[in-house]
Every structure is written in C-alpha cells, then in structure tokens.
Amino acid sequence: MPDKVNLIEGMRPVTHDHLREARVIANQVTLSQLTSMVKNNSAADISDLLKRESTSYPDLVGSLATSFASGSNDTTINSDPLPSVATGLLDLPVEVSAITVIQSLSPSILTLVNADQGYEGDQEYLSTDMAVILNQIIRGGEILFQLHNAFVISIGHGHVVKIATSLDPNHIENTQYLTTHIPELPIPRCLGALRSGQWTYSFMSQALGVTLESVWPELSTAQKISVQEQLGNHLQLLRSQPHLKSESEVYLGSFVSGVCKDSRRMQRVSSKPVRTEADFNDFLFYAPRKTVTPWVERIRSVMRDDHRIVMTHGDLHPRNIMVILETAKSSTSEEKTTQTRESVVRVSSILDWETAGWYPEYWEFIKAMNTIGARGPLSDWSDFLPTKAIGCFPVEYSLDHLLDQWLG
Numbered sequence: 001m002p003d004k005v006n007l008i009e010g011m012r013p014v015t016h017d018h019l020r021e022a023r024v025i026a027n028q029v030t031l032s033q034l035t036s037m038v039k040n041n042s043a044a045d046i047s048d049l050l051k052r053e054s055t056s057y058p059d060l061v062g063s064l065a066t067s068f069a070s071g072s073n074d075t076t077i078n079s080d081p082l083p084s085v086a087t088g089l090l091d092l093p094v095e096v097s098a099i100t101v102i103q104s105l106s107p108s109i110l111t112l113v114n115a116d117q118g119y120e121g122d123q124e125y126l127s128t129d130m131a132v133i134l135n136q137i138i139r140g141g142e143i144l145f146q147l148h149n150a151f152v153i154s155i156g157h158g159h160v161v162k163i164a165t166s167l168d169p170n171h172i173e174n175t176q177y178l179t180t181h182i183p184e185l186p187i188p189r190c191l192g193a194l195r196s197g198q199w200t201y202s203f204m205s206q207a208l209g210v211t212l213e214s215v216w217p218e219l220s221t222a223q224k225i226s227v228q229e230q231l232g233n234h235l236q237l238l239r240s241q242p243h244l245k246s247e248s249e250v251y252l253g254s255f256v257s258g259v260c261k262d263s264r265r266m267q268r269v270s271s272k273p274v275r276t277e278a279d280f281n282d283f284l285f286y287a288p289r290k291t292v293t294p295w296v297e298r299i300r301s302v303m304r305d306d307h308r309i310v311m312t313h314g315d316l317h318p319r320n321i322m323v324i325l326e327t328a329k330s331s332t333s334e335e336k337t338t339q340t341r342e343s344v345v346r347v348s349s350i351l352d353w354e355t356a357g358w359y360p361e362y363w364e365f366i367k368a369m370n371t372i373g374a375r376g377p378l379s380d381w382s383d384f385l386p387t388k389a390i391g392c393f394p395v396e397y398s399l400d401h402l403l404d405q406w407l408g
Helices: 017-041 046-071 107-112 130-139 167-179 212-220 221-239 275-283 293-301 361-368 395-408
Strands: 003-004 100-103 141-147 151-158 159-164 192-198 199-204 262-264 268-270 311-313 321-327 344-352 357-358
Touching: 017 046, 107 159, 107 192, 130 151, 141 167, 159 221, 167 192, 167 199, 212 321, 221 311, 221 344, 268 344, 275 357, 293 395, 311 361, 361 395
Parallel strands: none
Antiparallel strands: 100 192, 141 151, 151 159, 159 199, 192 199, 262 268, 311 357, 321 344
16 A cells, blocks of 8 residues: 555545656656757757746646546556556546537537537537547647646647646637737637636647747847847737727726736736726735835826726747748858858747736736846847837836835
8 A cells, every 4th residue: 555645635645656647747748848849949948948847847746646646537546657648637528518618619620529510519518429539639649838737739730729727718718809800910719618627628720830938049139130020010910909898898908808917926816897097006006915005105106097008918928929930042052151040030829818908008018028037048038029019118117026026
C-alpha cells in the first residue's frame, strides 16, 4: 500500500503513485513544449519558458495528482507510462448528457468527428459516438502550449482545442464578436465549445507560425520595426470601431458580457456594471482589505476620467502574437546575408482575447508595458510597442505603477 502523501476532505488520499503518474504527464507536457519551440527555431531563447515552468510545473503536478486521487478522470494508476499526454486527464466522458454544448460545433469540427450529416447544431448535449471520436483525436494531438491547467492541442486540419479548468467564457464571446464586426482582424476563429464538469473545450482555427516571444531575441531592429508597424495597423483597425451601444448604454468591459476586469498578480472583476471612466477608476481602487491612505487618495484624485473609450486587447504580450518567418529572395549571392536578416516577419494572428473589451485609450499601453520585465530576452519589447496606434501614456503608466504597489 503506497504511503499517504496528502488527504483532501471528501476525497481519496493523494499517494506516491498518484504523484508519479502526475509527473509522467507533467514531464511529457513540458518536453512537448520545449520540443515544439526548438523545432520551430533551433536558436530559440527558452529562458522565459523555463522561468514559467519553475512555478507552473509544481502546480500542474499537484493538480494532476489531486485529479487522479479524486478518480474524476477514471485513469488507472499503474507502473506503465501513459501512452499519451492527453490520455485520461483530458478525455471527455462518453455518457449521454455528460457533455454540454455551450457553443455549436462548426461544420469543420463536425467533419472531423464524422458528424457533418444529420447533426443538429443547437443540440444541448454531445452524443456518445462524437465524444469517443473526439477523445481519439485529442489523444493523438500535439500539445502546443500548457500553463497551469490550460492546454492548447493541435488536432490536425488547421484546428486546435484549448482545454482548461478555468477557461473564461469571455474568450469565446469576444472572439465571436470580433469575427463578426472586424472579420479582417487576424485572430483565431471560434469553432465551437463544450463543457464537461470543470473542463471546458474550446475549438478554434489554428494560428500559423510561431509565437513572437520565441523568436524575438533573434530578430533584427528592422524586423522588430516591421512587427511594430503591422501590429499598429491591426490595432488601429480595432480602435477605429465605434461603440455599437447607445450613449446611455455605453459600458466599460468585455465586448458582450460587459464584465470589467483588471489582471495583475491575480484577476479582479467588477461586481457591478462600469458605465464611466470615473466608475472604472473607482473599480481600480476598490480593495476592501487594503487601507486607503491619504497618499492613495491623492493618486486617485489626479486620475483622469475623460479618455476615449476604445476597443482594447488588454494583454499585448509577444506570447499572444503569432508570426511567420518568410525567407526573402535575393537576386545575387552577394546580396545574401544571414537567415535572420533575410527573413520577412509577418504577423499571422493575435491570440487570447479573454481580457479584451471597451477600456480607456491608455489601457492597452500600460498593460503591454506591465507584462514585460526590465531584464531578459524581451526587455526591449517596450521600445517597439505600436504607439502610433495605441498612444504613449507615461503619466497613466506611472500612476498605475503606484496603484499596483498599493494593491500588492
């Protein structure tokens, strides 16, 4: 009988066997990410990935071990390694009414599961046969990205599925909204979504290329300026859209739900509608467990409440930008330089719209600045922000930095 490691109320004990199998999966996930990054760019700087793994790896192992102990994934604990990272942990249940359809599956996903004929798109639940086929597809997929309890898996034919225990529904709603109102914006298309217990399965079109984060340190100044200009064009397109609500219905927050968010060390969500920038400032300074000192009151008093309210991504980080490196043609051998200088960098997609919505015009700038440290391979990201489109707001950034210090 294995030694007991941990006991959670109402749950079987987490044993050494559970931990062993959790590490098997976590190791395969980590290796898959490293392999994918290096395969796309043998000179990729993996320091940021390793830094993230130093905190996310223990969390993933603990979560998997707890999941095994709960028996929720019906995975048998034994001495043999799991044949696939996706086996067991990410399987859909096959019982009728166990999988809720929260967004109808697109024809392309239905084709993958051989259900394009005779399927009613407004069905509430997924059939057993479709669940079985989806499990086979997911098990055979390649894990492109993993962080904590979120996985992005390639399932072939230009499709991916994002599987997570805390997938924000605004991700699906915002993506659909943008696809409808700004179809030329390069973002993944939502192709359907399912929910089973704590897990959400969001199917999307696969963004081509590699993350900007993985190649940024190797890019030349000219290439980085090219990325800056392309992002500027895309974000200018985003910010030029008028608010579709009437003036009396204007709100700050997610495009569809109107939920207002502030993501820092942890995400904060407004408990009530935010109608004006003054309301938004009050929300930013709402911290029931913090003492509002005279200094904090002074910071709040000088914050403007007359910025334009514009469409905003809210997490403009190189990991959320996909690029394709295309080798430029040279007319003579003398004109050839290194591969990096020959490559034309094309922005192919902008990912992760969970925190997007209608926000003050300075919000994009400070959130893009806050996501990058002063040191490391991305330290010059702030030098190439598309400020012609999103503006430059040093005063607002400084005030937000003081706010961030107070929030802790």
